[in-house]
Amino acid sequence: MIRMFSRTGAGAAALAGIGVLITAGCSTDASSTESSSDEGPVTLNFAWWGGDDRAALQQEVIDAFEAENPGISISAEYSNYDDFWTKLNTQAAANDLPDIFTVIDPFMYDYIDNGRLLDLTTVSDAVDLETIPENLFSMVTKDGAVYGTPSGVASFGVVADPQIFNEAGVDLPDGDTWTWDDVVTTAGAVTAATPEVAGFVLPTDSQVASIWVRQQGEDWGPVDGSAQGLGFTVESMADYWSWVEDLVASGGTQAPDAAIEAASAGGGIEQSPLALHTAAMGVISANQLGALEEAAGREFVFLNWPGESQAPELGAWAKPGTFYAVDATTEHPEEAALFVDFITNSVDAAEVMGFERGVQPNPEVVEALQDSLTPADQRFADYITSLTAMDLQPFHLQDTGAGSVQVSTFDEVNQEVLFGNQTPAEAAQSLYDQMEAALSGS
Amino acid sequence: MARTRQPVSPRQKRQERAAIAFMLPWFIGAVGITLGPMVASLYLSFTEYNLLTAPQWVGFDNYVAMANDPNVAKSLAVTFSYVLIGTPINLVIALAVAMALNRGLRGLNFYRSVYYLPSLLGGSVAVGVLWRRIFGSDGLVNQFLGLLGIESDTSWVANPDSALWTLILLHAWTFGSAMVIFLAGLRQVPEELHEAASLDGAGATRKFWHVTLPLLTPILFFNLVLGIINSFTTFTQAYIVSGGTGAPAKSTLFYALYLYQQAFGTRHAMGYASALAWLLFLIVGLLTAVNFWASRKWVHYAS
Numbered sequence: 001m002i003r004m005f006s007r008t009g010a011g012a013a014a015l016a017g018i019g020v021l022i023t024a025g026c027s028t029d030a031s032s033t034e035s036s037s038d039e040g041p042v043t044l045n046f047a048w049w050g051g052d053d054r055a056a057l058q059q060e061v062i063d064a065f066e067a068e069n070p071g072i073s074i075s076a077e078y079s080n081y082d083d084f085w086t087k088l089n090t091q092a093a094a095n096d097l098p099d100i101f102t103v104i105d106p107f108m109y110d111y112i113d114n115g116r117l118l119d120l121t122t123v124s125d126a127v128d129l130e131t132i133p134e135n136l137f138s139m140v141t142k143d144g145a146v147y148g149t150p151s152g153v154a155s156f157g158v159v160a161d162p163q164i165f166n167e168a169g170v171d172l173p174d175g176d177t178w179t180w181d182d183v184v185t186t187a188g189a190v191t192a193a194t195p196e197v198a199g200f201v202l203p204t205d206s207q208v209a210s211i212w213v214r215q216q217g218e219d220w221g222p223v224d225g226s227a228q229g230l231g232f233t234v235e236s237m238a239d240y241w242s243w244v245e246d247l248v249a250s251g252g253t254q255a256p257d258a259a260i261e262a263a264s265a266g267g268g269i270e271q272s273p274l275a276l277h278t279a280a281m282g283v284i285s286a287n288q289l290g291a292l293e294e295a296a297g298r299e300f301v302f303l304n305w306p307g308e309s310q311a312p313e314l315g316a317w318a319k320p321g322t323f324y325a326v327d328a329t330t331e332h333p334e335e336a337a338l339f340v341d342f343i344t345n346s347v348d349a350a351e352v353m354g355f356e357r358g359v360q361p362n363p364e365v366v367e368a369l370q371d372s373l374t375p376a377d378q379r380f381a382d383y384i385t386s387l388t389a390m391d392l393q394p395f396h397l398q399d400t401g402a403g404s405v406q407v408s409t410f411d412e413v414n415q416e417v418l419f420g421n422q423t424p425a426e427a428a429q430s431l432y433d434q435m436e437a438a439l440s441g442s
Numbered sequence: 443m444a445r446t447r448q449p450v451s452p453r454q455k456r457q458e459r460a461a462i463a464f465m466l467p468w469f470i471g472a473v474g475i476t477l478g479p480m481v482a483s484l485y486l487s488f489t490e491y492n493l494l495t496a497p498q499w500v501g502f503d504n505y506v507a508m509a510n511d512p513n514v515a516k517s518l519a520v521t522f523s524y525v526l527i528g529t530p531i532n533l534v535i536a537l538a539v540a541m542a543l544n545r546g547l548r549g550l551n552f553y554r555s556v557y558y559l560p561s562l563l564g565g566s567v568a569v570g571v572l573w574r575r576i577f578g579s580d581g582l583v584n585q586f587l588g589l590l591g592i593e594s595d596t597s598w599v600a601n602p603d604s605a606l607w608t609l610i611l612l613h614a615w616t617f618g619s620a621m622v623i624f625l626a627g628l629r630q631v632p633e634e635l636h637e638a639a640s641l642d643g644a645g646a647t648r649k650f651w652h653v654t655l656p657l658l659t660p661i662l663f664f665n666l667v668l669g670i671i672n673s674f675t676t677f678t679q680a681y682i683v684s685g686g687t688g689a690p691a692k693s694t695l696f697y698a699l700y701l702y703q704q705a706f707g708t709r710h711a712m713g714y715a716s717a718l719a720w721l722l723f724l725i726v727g728l729l730t731a732v733n734f735w736a737s738r739k740w741v742h743y744a745s
Contacts, residue, residue, distance in 0.1 A: 082686065086706045093493035107708060114494040257690065258579045261600035264685030404708045408687070415691040419602050438709075 041070075042335050045098035047077040049084035051268060053291075054356060061349045065342045072335050092116060097327040099336045103148060104322050105139055106403035111325070112140065112147050113400065118326035118333055119145035126337035131345050132361045136320050139395070148323030149344040152358025153384055155318040156207045157286045159300040164280040168193035175303030180212075180243050183281075183306045187252025190280045199252030201273055201282030202259040202418070203244065206410040208283055212240040214393060215311030220406055221398035230435055231396055234428045241417045241424030248418070254279075256418035270295035286383055287321070287358050290376035299375075302383045318387040319395045321358045359384045401440030409434045487716035497713065504717035514718070516692050517700040518725075520606060524696065525673040528613035533665055536617035537658075540624035541650075554625065557618050564616030570682025574599055577608045599683050602693040609679055609694060620665045627661030628654070659741040667733055674726050677702065697722055 140148040187199025213232045222231040273279035275295040347368045416422040489497035576582045577598035598604045677698040688695030705715035
């Protein structure tokens with residue numbers, strides 16, 4: 001059964017709440033119905049974020065699990081990313097978390113630090129953790145306890161539309177050697193030749209900037225791994241925003257207001273400029289290549305991040321995007337772990353989901369999938385493999401407080417630069433100061 | 443006052459019970475959904491509370507942090523411009539349309555419903571989405587400008603210079619509820635006063651300023667107070683139009699939106715958000731008090 005979180009759902013819940021209030025007031029000796037937990041079917045709630053396409057796949061996986069485990073039924077809840085966290089946080093406050101749910105950094109650290117997630121090593125007879133390379137657990141391991149299984153390895157990447165380059169008569173850049181300046185000149189050249197097309201989608205979030213600072217041997221979180229303090233310098237951020245200014249000045253990108261409008265519309269990748277053939281290059285979450293190509297009706301190619309061959313360090317990263325976690329207070333830890341095992345390790349489940357949440361963490365599962373992969377999934381997998389083959393820097397944990405404001409603060413300061421309210425240096429200082437003020441130690 | 447207990451008839455008793463029964467839903471709502479949460483939020487405003495652990499008492503820390511938070515000042519500035527510009531425009535349009543409709547028009551009910559409709563829809567998600575379409579870079583406004591020969595691909599909702607104005611316009615468009623109340627007020631203006639003024643040689647303008655408007659001031663005052671309170675708590679439109687971010691460059695960072703971000707955004711700082719809510723409560727309360735005080739100077743109640 002799918003129960004979608006919506007306004008009507010919330011309204012119904014509120015009504016139900018009032019109903020409970022009234023019946024609680026009226027009933028005198030209502031004997032609470034004892035749930036027979038040892039016998040009879042066990043019902044578990046499973047909550048994730050995502051759209052309808054993902055939900056359809058996920059439901060198929062649930063059906064397969066229920067067929068294999070007649071004693072357990074899974075009740076599904078899904079909502080979009082923002083609503084998901086609003087709802088999960090509220091459920092956490094009410095001690096009413098779903099039995100199984102998806103989590104992601106940095107928000108999951110609050111849950112781990114506050115003991116809200118089940119240590120999966122306590123149910124390792126039900127969920128097999130040995131099948132997955134140990135380093136994929138590093139983000140959810142604390143003091144020997146493991147708080148989730150990775151759903152898949154993902155990354156962001158630059159994609160280019162060869163057909164647009166062809167039409168513009170501009171050579172596709174060489175991803176192995178291109179520089180940040182090449183991005184600006186190439187983007188400018190594409191737009192100069194085809195004025196309706198943006199050469200490079202204007203970055204409105206912090207993905208590109210994170211690559212930039214990592215190439216300088218920095219990161220949002222401190223590179224000593226202590227998760228205390230900030231890991232980037234004002235100088236690097238100022239350099240990044242100077243590059244953004246160059247990109248805007250080249251004309252090879254969208255007008256800032258158009259880019260902001262598109263970014264805040266909350267539309268999926270199907271409505272992105274890349275899918276609409278109004279941009280030649282842009283940054284995507286790599287596992288969405290298949291969805292992008294389907295929407296655009298053409299093939300894209302991955303390019304390595306610019307500057308990788310010149311910078312002191314490699315900026316690229318590949319990491320588990322999402323984790324499956326279990327409520328620490330679930331009444332059915334064994335059954336919940338069985339389900340986590342199924343969605344993590346079962347080939348049947350993987351055949352349904354494909355690489356929808358990233359390249360599956362279990363190498364045997366990936367091996368078994370080889371024959372059924374779509375071409376786009378194959379290229380996505382190749383991209384991830386090429387990244388993990390390089391000697392990438394780890395992903396450095398952020399301070400919880402600074403991490404919780406990094407995304408939104410970056411976006412705001414970035415807009416100040418795009419609209420010319422702040423110089424790159426001012427913006428860099430502003431970002432640094434605001435994140436420093438949010439450090440959990442201060 | 444001395445209470446002499448009078449015998450209560452069964453009929454009175456029945457009525458009393460009925461009254462209580464009818465008040466109960468309101469009472470449950472007022473206590474459970476308004477008063478209870480208010481008291482809780484007052485307590486929470488003195489705590490640090492992230493939903494995952496029990497609230498921790500921090501005294502006035504949240505209030506001190508607010509004083510140093512540039513976003514509080516920014517969101518107050520945005521909200522005040524919205525209130526101070528949007529509310530008067532809204533009321534002027536409402537009064538003008540009400541006057542136009544008050545001329546014994548045929549099909550008044552129809553027009554009244556039509557003009558009231560935006561008030562019902564204006565706060566909805568759908569209209570927020572519609573606004574994005576109208577004022578987007580390839581939206582209706584730019585297409586219309588194109589017809590006039592003005593090339594424009596500005597995204598009015600995503601440009602910091604115009605984004606707030608699109609929301610003020612949306613606010614002005616939802617003049618219906620104030621209009622309905624004005625219309626009811628205009629019907630109370632005695633016709634003989636207008637006739638007497640006409641006999642004295644007063645034109646339409648003089649009649650409006652010296653007869654209609656003074657008699658309408660209690661209604662105007664009512665609409666003003668409600669309008670200001672509603673504008674201060676504006677949330678949905680800004681949330682939808684900016685995708686919940688207050689973008690671009692914080693130009694639509696309404697106070698209620700910033701409060702929501704703090705409470706339900708990535709920080710889930712419930713204690714801080716509660717403190718923000720109480721500041722808003724104080725500001726609105728204070729403004730309303732000032733309004734009532736000032737009303738003695740300009741509101742004429744027929745005695």
